[in-house]
Amino acid sequence: MAEDQGRWVLTRDIGFINSRYTDLVYWVRADDRKLQAEEVIQAFKLDLARQSLLSRCAKCNGSFLPDPVGPADVESLQVPEGVLLRQKEFWVCAKCRSVYWKGSQYEAAISRLTQMTTRLSLNSC
Numbered sequence: 033m034a035e036d037q038g039r040w041v042l043t044r045d046i047g048f049i050n051s052r053y054t055d056l057v058y059w060v061r062a063d064d065r066k067l068q069a070e071e072v073i074q075a076f077k078l079d080l081a082r083q084s085l086l087s088r089c090a091k092c093n094g095s096f097l098p099d100p101v102g103p104a105d106v107e108s109l110q111v112p113e114g115v116l117l118r119q120k121e122f123w124v125c126a127k128c129r130s131v132y133w134k135g136s137q138y139e140a141a142i143s144r145l146t147q148m149t150t151r152l153s154l155n156s157c
């Protein structure tokens with residue numbers, strides 16, 4: 033399936049490397065999750081720009097609708113009442129209709145991204 037879609041398979045399973053799909057398999061060498069992320073970013077020269085990250089649905093990898101919507105637009109999409117009261121903007125996955133907002137998980141992801149960007153730029157000097 034990955035081969036048909038031109039996608040890579042990331043794996044720590046060395047046995048999988050020896051399978052017939054070797055052209056599209058990348059063997060992740062690091063054990064630590066943070067180091068694995070950094071290894072893959074460097075190996076594939078991925079863009080760490082903030083706008084390119086957090087631009088895909090975590091549940092289905094679908095794209096978000098182009099513009100954020102307000103609380104009234106997502107009331108029927110299983111968003112907690114407190115979140116509807118606190119947040120002004122929501123992003124909706126065009127494929128599965130999952131809803132995202134800039135809550136604590138978003139802030140934590142941005143913080144991790146900033147730290148990773150700093151580490152990678154320091155390592156490349």
Ligand SMILES: [Zn+2]
Pocket residue numbers: 089090091092093094125126127128129130
């Ligand atoms: Zn989705």
